Amino acid sequence: MESVVNFFQYFWDIRETVTAMAGRHAWMSLFGVLLGTFTAVPMGIFVSRNKRVSGYAIDLAGMLYTIPSLAVLGFFLPFLGLGWMPTIAALVIYSWLPILRNTVTGIVGVDASIKEAARGMGATSFQMLVRVELPLAMPVIMAAIRTVTVLTVGITTMGALVGAGGMGDLIFQGISMMDNNLILAGTIPVATMALLFDQLLGLLERRLKVSAGIT
C-alpha cells in the first residue's frame, strides 16, 4: 500500500515532465500512423489491381515487419541522424504490413456481384474505387489503422534510444536506475495513451458511419 502511495506521490512530483514527454510521444505516434496510413493505403490500392503484385507487396511488408525495432532504428541512424526522424521512419515501416494487407484484403474482398453491378451501371474505374471499393473496404482498413495505432504508441518508446524523447526516456531511465516508480511512470501513460487512441478512433469510425449498412 505504501509503495502505491509512494508511486502516486512521485508521479505527482514529476507530472510536468511526464506531460511534456507524453505530448511529444503522442505527436510522434500520431504522425507515424498518419504517414503510414497515407503511404500504405495508396500502395494497397495500387497493388490490389494485380493479384501477384499484391502478393509480393504483402510478403515484402511482412519481411519488414519481422525486423526487430531496434535494428530498424539502427538502420536509419546513418541516413536520418538522431532524434525523431528515424523513429517516425520505423513507425511508418511497422504500420505498412497491417494497413497494406487489410487494404488489399478489403478491396479484393468486395463482392464480385456488387462490382459487376456497379460496372454494369457505368461506373468508371475511379468511381468504382471511390464509391464502391474503398467505402466497402473501409471497416477492414480502419481495423488495421486501430491495430497499428496501439502498436505504434508502444514502439515509439524505443525512440528514446535514438534521442527522440517521449515516454521511452522515463522507462529507459528507470531501467538503468532500477527504479520501478520511474518505469511505471513511463509505462502507465503509454498504455493509457494506446487505449485512448484506440477508443478515439473507434468513436471517429462510428461518427463517420464507416460501417453503416456493411457489418
Added chain:
Amino acid sequence: MTREISVELRNVDKVYDTAKVVDGVSFSIKKGEVLVLIGPSGCGKTTTLKMINQIIPHTAGNILVNGEDVTKLDPVELRRSIGYVIQYIGLLPHLTIEENINFVLQLTKRPKKEQQERALELIETVGLPADYLKRFPRALSGGQQQRVGVARALAADPAILLMDEPFGAVDPLTREQLQNELMRLQETIKKTIVFVTHDMQEAFKIGDRIGIMKEGKLVAMGSSMELVNSDDEFVRDFIGRGALFDVLDTISVTRVLRKDIPTIREGEHFDKESKMNGWDNILVLDERDAFLGYVSIENIDASGKISGDAVQRVADAFPAELSIKKAIEEMLYGGRTWLPVAGDDRVFKGIVTFDSCAGLLSKEGGS
C-alpha cells in the same frame, strides 16, 4: 408492323483462350420487345447478354445498340444508357435504398432534387413503401432487394434493360410475384428487354420471343408457340413434353374467343330469321350486356318470345385474364364444352370452346 431495331447481334463470337463460348450468334430485337435467352448452363446465354453492354467484350462480329456499333461507343456511356439487373442483385450495402436507386444519377451528377424525386417515383413503381428509401439493403428481403435492383436499373430511364436471371435467387412464390410485376410494369414502360433465364416457364411467361442456346450457338428462336411446335429434337427435348401446357398457361383466352355466337338481351324478342351461324343456342345477356345464360333455339316459341324459365343459367362469365390452360382445365373438370368470357366491366366478350383452343395450336404451330 415494322418496329425500330433496338439491339442487333451479327455473327458474334466470344473466344476465351481456345474455348468458343459464343459462336456466331445473330439476332435482332425490336424496340419494346422482350427477348428471353435460355439454355443449359454454360451455353453462353449470360455471356451473350453481357456482351451487349460490353461487360464482356466480344471477340468477333458486330453488336449494334440503336444502330450504333458498341465498339465505337464509350463503354461507360453505353452502360449508363442500358439498365442492368443481375441475379445476385448487387445492391451496394453501404448505401441506402435511395442512394442505390440513384446510383447512375449520382455517377452522372444529376441534381439532388431530381434524384430524390426519381427515387420516390421508382420505389412506388416497384411496389415498395417510400420509407424504405432510408433503409440499408440488408434490412430488406431477397424479393424486396431485387425490386430495388429493378428500380435502380430504371433510374436513368434507359430504353434497354438487360436482366441476367434476375429472379433466380428468390423463392418460387416471390419469383412468380416479381414476374407478374415485371409484366405489368412492362405494359407501361415498354422497354426493350433482354432476359436470361434457365427456367422455361419463366421464358414462356415473359418472352415475346425466346432464343434457345446450346454450346454457344443460338439453335432456335421464336414465340413460345413456335418453339413448342418445333421439329428440332434438341428444342423439343429442352423444353420438355409438358411445355405445351406451360405455354397455354401464358396465353389469355382472348386470343381464342368466338364472337359469332348469337346473343340477345333478356326480355327482348328474338328474330327467328336472324342468322344462327350454325349455333343451336343463343346467349342471353342483361341490359348491361353481362352474361346471364343461354337458351336453346327449340325453346323459343313462334313469336320469338323467350320465356324467363327457358334460360339456362350457368355460372358467371370468366375473366378475360383466364389462360387457355385454365380454360381447358375448367372445361375438362367441369364437364363443359364452352365457357363465357367477360371483360373487367362484366361486359360479355365471347366464348371459348375446345375447338377454338385447338384452332390456336393449328394456326400458330402448323409448319
